[in-house]
Amino acid sequence: DTAVSQTPKYLVTQMGNDKSIKCEQNLGHDTMYWYKQDSKKFLKIMFSYNNKELIINETVPNRFSPKSPDKAHLNLHINSLELGDSAVYFCASSQWGGGEKLFFGSGTQLSVL
Amino acid sequence: KNEVEQSPQNLTAQEGEFITINCSYSVGISALHWLQQHPGGGIVSLFMLSSGKKKHGRLIATINIQEKHSSLHITASHPRDSAVYICAVRFEGATNKLIFGTGTLLAVQP
Numbered sequence: 557d558t559a560v561s562q563t564p565k566y567l568v569t570q571m572g573n574d575k576s577i578k579c580e581q582n583l584g585h586d587t588m589y590w591y592k593q594d595s596k597k598f599l600k601i602m603f604s605y606n607n608k609e610l611i612i613n614e615t616v617p618n619r620f621s622p623k624s625p626d627k628a629h630l631n632l633h634i635n636s637l638e639l640g641d642s643a644v645y646f647c648a649s650s651q652w653g654g655g656e657k658l659f660f661g662s663g664t665q666l667s668v669l
Numbered sequence: 670k671n672e673v674e675q676s677p678q679n680l681t682a683q684e685g686e687f688i689t690i691n692c693s694y695s696v697g698i699s700a701l702h703w704l705q706q707h708p709g710g711g712i713v714s715l716f717m718l719s720s721g722k723k724k725h726g727r728l729i730a731t732i733n734i735q736e737k738h739s740s741l742h743i744t745a746s747h748p749r750d751s752a753v754y755i756c757a758v759r760f761e762g763a764t765n766k767l768i769f770g771t772g773t774l775l776a777v778q779p
Contacts, residue, residue, distance in 0.1 A: 587765060597706070597753060599769040612766050646712060658702065658767075662713040 559583050560663035562647045569637055570669055575633045577664045579647030585651040585659070587611070587632035592621060593644040593663070595620045602645075605630055606652055672696075675756050675770035682777050688743040690773045692756030697736070702767065703730050703741050704755040712755075715741070746777045 562579040564566035569575055581588060589612075590602040603622045610622070619635045634641060647661040674693045682688050685744040692701070703715040714721050716730040717743050718739070729747075745751055756770040 575698065589765075597772055599755065599757070601766055604765045606765070611764065614766075648712075657714045657717050658704075659714065663710050663712075666708075 560647055560649055561659040562660050562664055564664060565662060566665050566667075568667045568669065571637055571639060573637050574633070574635045575637060575666070576634070577647075577666075578633070579661055580631045581628055581647075581649040581659065583647040583649060583659060586627060587650050588624065588627070589628065589650075589658075590632050590653055591646040591648060593646060595643070599646070603619045603632075604631075606644075634666075637666075639668050642666055642668045671757055672727050672760075673709065673768050673770040674713060675754075675773050679774045680720075682775070684747060684777055684779050686746050688750075688775065689712050690741045690754050690756075691773070692736060692739045692741070692758075692770055694758050694760075694766075694768075697739075697761040698734075698758045699761050699763075700759040701732055701739050702757040702759075703739075705748055706753040706755060706772070708752065715763060743775075748777045748779050751775055751777050762775075763769070 560581045575660045589604045591599050593599050602616050605624045607610045608624045615633045616641050623629045643661045644664045644665050650656040650658045672695045700719050702717050706712045720770040726771045727744045729742040753772045753774050755772045
């Protein structure tokens with residue numbers, strides 16, 4: 557059983573398109589995250605949700621909209637994709653507090669052409 | 670300048686060597702994480718610590734709160750340890766927000 561699963565693993569799309577990445581965790585965690593890893597492998601937080609409530613919203617363009625239908629799911633929708641959105645996006649989860657161990661999904665490699 | 674600095678950026682070692690990766694940060698923290706990212710891309714959490722020392726198998730993580738410094742040690746290194754090791758900190762008062770170091774690329778040669 558995969559603890560944190562995200563789909564798709566690879567996403568290739570044209571500029572201007574809208575796409576979604578889905579994430580689900582079966583660990584019973586309260587908190588879920590989206591991280592972006594750029595071409596230099598640098599990770600940065602985008603969003604954090606706790607029990608479906610938005611806790612962290614970094615300076616991310618509003619073309620990115622997270623949605624948490626329940627505490628086990630956190631999806632990421634991206635409108636009007638741009639070349640600079642190409643990156644690897646990681647979903648993760650932890651118990652509430654941020655000082656708990658993180659569990660990561662396998663990542664989604666997004667390529668915008 | 671990143672708030673979390675790792676050194677070295679790249680490290681090549683021979684199998685069996687003792688390896689140390691360092692992480693320094695600028696202000697007080699409430700937690701520090703060590704992560705491992707394999708060549709295939711997956712990220713695994715190795716340790717989360719706020720004081721002292723933790724050990725898991727051949728991996729040891731230490732933190733010195735006063736000096737704002739943490740180290741990750743690998744004893745008897747093996748080629749399967751080859752990965753990127755990433756330090757991440759939660760600064761005091763920053764609920765759930767982790768700041769990441771730039772990573773250390775480790776290659777262990779047989």
